[in-house]
Amino acid sequence: MQIGTSLTHCLIEKQQAHPDASGEFTLLMNDIVSACKVISSYVNKGNLIGILGSAETENVQGETQKKLDIISNDVFTDTLMQGTQVAALASEEMDDVYHLPANAKRGKYLCVYDPLDGSSNIDVNVTVGTIFSVLRAPEGVENPSEQDFLQPGTTQVAAGYCIYGPSTIMVLTTGEGVNGFTLDMDIGEFKLTHPNITIPEDTKEFAINMSNQRFWDAPVKRYIDECLIGKEGPRGKDFNMRWVASMVAEVHRILTRGGVFLYPIDSKIRAQGGKLRLMYEANPMAMIVEQAGGMAITGPERIMDIKPHKLHQRVPVILGSKNEVQILSDYHKA
Ligand SMILES: O=P(O)(O)OC[C@H]1O[C@](O)(COP(=O)(O)O)[C@@H](O)[C@@H]1O
Ligand SMILES: [Mg+2]
Numbered sequence: 009m010q011i012g013t014s015l016t017h018c019l020i021e022k023q024q025a026h027p028d029a030s031g032e033f034t035l036l037m038n039d040i041v042s043a044c045k046v047i048s049s050y051v052n053k054g055n056l057i058g059i060l061g062s063a064e065t066e067n068v069q070g071e072t073q074k075k076l077d078i079i080s081n082d083v084f085t086d087t088l089m090q091g092t093q094v095a096a097l098a099s100e101e102m103d104d105v106y107h108l109p110a111n112a113k114r115g116k117y118l119c120v121y122d123p124l125d126g127s128s129n130i131d132v133n134v135t136v137g138t139i140f141s142v143l144r145a146p147e148g149v150e151n152p153s154e155q156d157f158l159q160p161g162t163t164q165v166a167a168g169y170c171i172y173g174p175s176t177i178m179v180l181t182t183g184e185g186v187n188g189f190t191l192d193m194d195i196g197e198f199k200l201t202h203p204n205i206t207i208p209e210d211t212k213e214f215a216i217n218m219s220n221q222r223f224w225d226a227p228v229k230r231y232i233d234e235c236l237i238g239k240e241g242p243r244g245k246d247f248n249m250r251w252v253a254s255m256v257a258e259v260h261r262i263l264t265r266g267g268v269f270l271y272p273i274d275s276k277i278r279a280q281g282g283k284l285r286l287m288y289e290a291n292p293m294a295m296i297v298e299q300a301g302g303m304a305i306t307g308p309e310r311i312m313d314i315k316p317h318k319l320h321q322r323v324p325v326i327l328g329s330k331n332e333v334q335i336l337s338d339y340h341k342a
């Protein structure tokens with residue numbers, strides 16, 4: 009695929025490389041792309057059309073929703089419902105599985121999504137994004153249930169995110185590497201700008217919410233302490249730190265120049281299992297990171313090997329440059 013090729017063209021090329029493909033996946037991806045273009049436009053116009061700020065409602069995880077959380081969820085859900093490629097949907101912003109109307113045509117895919125990630129950043133005009141994971145629907149099941157969604161990350165058909173920053177970029181993997189497409193706002197088309205993204209194996213940059221330091225477990229404390237000692241410590245190099253509080257932005261930075269991102273388990277959130285959600289944050293990002301040559305773990309285990317037990321399950325997340333995540337994995341085993 010050549011730089012500048014449209015995302016639509018790349019998807020068609022991919023479909024043609026699989027002569028037995030029905031074209032349903034291409035259509036589903038087109039719907040996802042359309043939804044993200046609309047969300048991008050809302051994010052961009054937020055201030056002008058009065059859709060910033062809190063909606064004063066709570067989602068199933070007890071988080072106060074922003075108006076744009078709800079709008080993005082409606083846009084993504086409605087767009088995918090209008091197509092005929094999904095059998096059911098699930099989202100951070102919906103308590104339960106979203107079923108199709110009784111007479112609607114069912115497709116062979118399930119889609120799980122975080123319609124607006126990092127939405128606490130919206131009112132201060134900092135980067136946000138949409139994260140999605142595509143799974144196969146069980147064959148012959150009329151109305152897929154929560155149980156049908158609870159597949160390990162290794163079964164994902166595709167995963168991606170769309171980042172709404174200085175430019176809007178769609179990053180996508182179907183299990184054959186990772187590609188990034190930038191939205192040309194003038195013509196409304198995503199163009200290939202980042203082919204075959206690979207994460208540098210080494211890094212000198214970590215991202216963690218340092219305000220949780222006193223709650224961390226020993227392996228993460230040890231790792232961050234050693235980074236902070238820098239050249240004089242066992243790591244023998246000085247580290248830089250970043251924290252955007254928008255996972256999409258952190259992962260995009262890591263795909264661009266390497267780094268390690270941690271939202272580890274800590275004593276404050278131990279009872280809920282972690283901060284980030286497995287099905288629509290950790291798993292899709294883990295697939296992207298692994299496909300780009302990085303690693304994604306909870307601490308003791310690989311994220312994509314987890315057998316989920318509920319839709320809104322939370323997990324600890326450590327991902328990024330391979331050699332750095334390997335050190336964290338070793339510290340958890342020590
Ligand atoms: O505010 P904290 O505790 O640093 O958490 C930030 C994390 O929470 C999230 O914003 C959760 O995403 P949502 O905005 O979709 O709830 C991540 O993107 C980010 O890494
Ligand atoms: Mg999120």
Ligand SMILES: [Mg+2]
Nearest residue numbers: 100122124125
């Ligand atoms: Mg969200």
